[in-house]
Amino acid sequence: AQSVAQPEDQVNVxxxxxxxxKCTYSVSGNPYLFWYVQYPNRGxxxxxxxxxxxxxxxGSYGFEAEFNKSQTSFHxxxxxxxxxxxxLYFCAVPGAGSYQLxxxxxxxxxxxx
Amino acid sequence: DAGxxxxxxxxxxxxxxxxxxxxxxxxxxxxxxWYRQDPxxxxxxxxxxxxxxxxxxxxxxxxxxxxxxxxxxxxxxxxSATSSQTSVYFCAISGGGSGNTxxxxxxxxxxxx
Numbered sequence: 001a002q003s004v005a006q007p008e009d010q011v012n013v014x015x016x017x018x019x020x021x022k023c024t025y026s027v028s029g030n031p032y033l034f035w036y037v038q039y040p041n042r043g044x045x046x047x048x049x050x051x052x053x054x055x056x057x058x059g060s061y062g063f064e065a066e067f068n069k070s071q072t073s074f075h076x077x078x079x080x081x082x083x084x085x086x087x088l089y090f091c092a093v094p095g096a097g098s099y100q101l102x103x104x105x106x107x108x109x110x111x112x113x
Numbered sequence: 114d115a116g117x118x119x120x121x122x123x124x125x126x127x128x129x130x131x132x133x134x135x136x137x138x139x140x141x142x143x144x145x146x147w148y149r150q151d152p153x154x155x156x157x158x159x160x161x162x163x164x165x166x167x168x169x170x171x172x173x174x175x176x177x178x179x180x181x182x183x184x185x186x187x188x189x190x191x192x193s194a195t196s197s198q199t200s201v202y203f204c205a206i207s208g209g210g211s212g213n214t215x216x217x218x219x220x221x222x223x224x225x226x
Contacts, residue, residue: 032212034214034215036217041220042219042220043117043203043217043218043219043220044156044203044205044217045217046214046215046216049212049214051212090155090156094212095158099144099161099163099207099209099210099213100144100146100158100161100171100215101215102158103155103156103157104155105153105154105155106155
């Protein structure tokens with residue numbers, strides 16, 4: 001079964017520092033991988049996705065993600081964190097045969113002023 | 114924002130009563146989904162639809178039914194609400210295909226007392 005894991009429930013980072021939110025995947029074949037962000041009391045917003053090609057994917061709000069096939073990882077990164085980046089982040093992978101997404105349990109990012 | 118409207122946005126209901134949540138889209142997307150979000154579980158798929166009158170079960174479908182009589186509307190019904198169904202429910206849409214992005218509505222907060 002296709003799955004993703006987010007090993008950290010919470011990540012704290014100081015404003016202006018680089019941030020990383022981790023995701024590892026378990027899929028058969030070539031993976032499609034997604035990142036979403038959820039602000040309090042809001043729906044999930046699409047950030048970026050990896051389909052094929054360049055291992056570094058650029059997305060919305062200055063975020064990027066690095067696909068690493070040997071480590072089966074797709075970590076979300078940003079060079080300089082903002083307080084407004086504080087939110088819940090979800091990694092996701094398509095489920096088998098139904099065009100739906102299977103999500104990780106989420107990582108709460110707190111950017112400290 | 115994707116053209117997805119969920120109603121009601123907030124509802125409190127009593128155990129044993131039926132509840133229907135509505136999702137309306139203006140994007141003419143083929144696929145529609147209902148997810149629930151609970152702390153520690155991330156998002157889990159309840160049901161999805163791949164066309165008018167075409168629906169299938171997701172990971173946590175027990176106690177829920179769905180209907181899709183028009184492309185733009187996808188209804189989620191709790192036949193007899195239980196406290197374990199207290200959750201945040203998200204509707205989502207997609208054009209289909211494993212690489213296609215899924216877009217989410219703003220959520221419906223349901224409390225069963």
